[in-house]
Amino acid sequence: MTTPPPTKSLPTxxxxxxxxxQPVDTPAADEPKGAAEGVPIAVRFDPRRxxxxxxxxxxxxxxxxxxSVTPSARSWCIxxxxxxxIGRATVLQLIAAHGEHRTSCPLLNPASEGRAAA
Structure with a gap:
């Protein structure tokens, strides 16, 4: 029996x-997997944490x-x-008031709320 000649329709x-x-290389029981793959094992800081x-x-x-342009400012808190x-003098006063609010805000300083109640 002879083999048919190769044709264009049959791939080689x-x-x-x-x-x-092929066998797959698996790390031994005592060997860490990261060392086998060349990956550092040390835990690094996650910047998305x-x-x-x-x-x-x-x-x-x-x-x-x-x-000649008048400054303006807005201060808000959740x-x-x-x-x-609006205006230089009132903007400076608002900056000072914002700083005072940061020291007395119950969301930023929950301990100050308890002291006021005592």
């Missing part, structure tokens, strides 16, 4: 037997470089505190 892979499966800090109070100041100021 069908004429050859498939390759034998959440540390629980959230912005609570904001101060936004608009002060153009020209002295506790409900909100103030706005």
């Amino acid at each position: 892979s069908m004429l050859q037997p498939p390759a034998a499966p 959440d540390d629980g800090r959230r912005p609570v109070a904001w101060l936004h100041i608009t002060a153009p470089p020209s002295w 506790c409900g505190y909100e103030r706005q100021a």
Whole structure:
């Protein structure tokens, strides 16, 4: 019996037997997997980890470089505190009031709330 001549419709892979499966290298029981793959085993800092800090109070100041333009500012907090100021003197007062609010805000300083009640 003779083999048929190769044709264009039959790929050469069908004429050859498939390759034998290769063994997979698995690490020994005492050997860490990372060392086998060349990956460092040490735990590194995850920059996406959440540390629980959230912005609570904001101060936004608009002060153009020209002295002829009037500056403005806005201070707000998630506790409900909100103030706005227009003009140099009132913006400076708002900045001071924002600093005072940060020291007395119940969300930023939960211990100060307990002292006031005692």
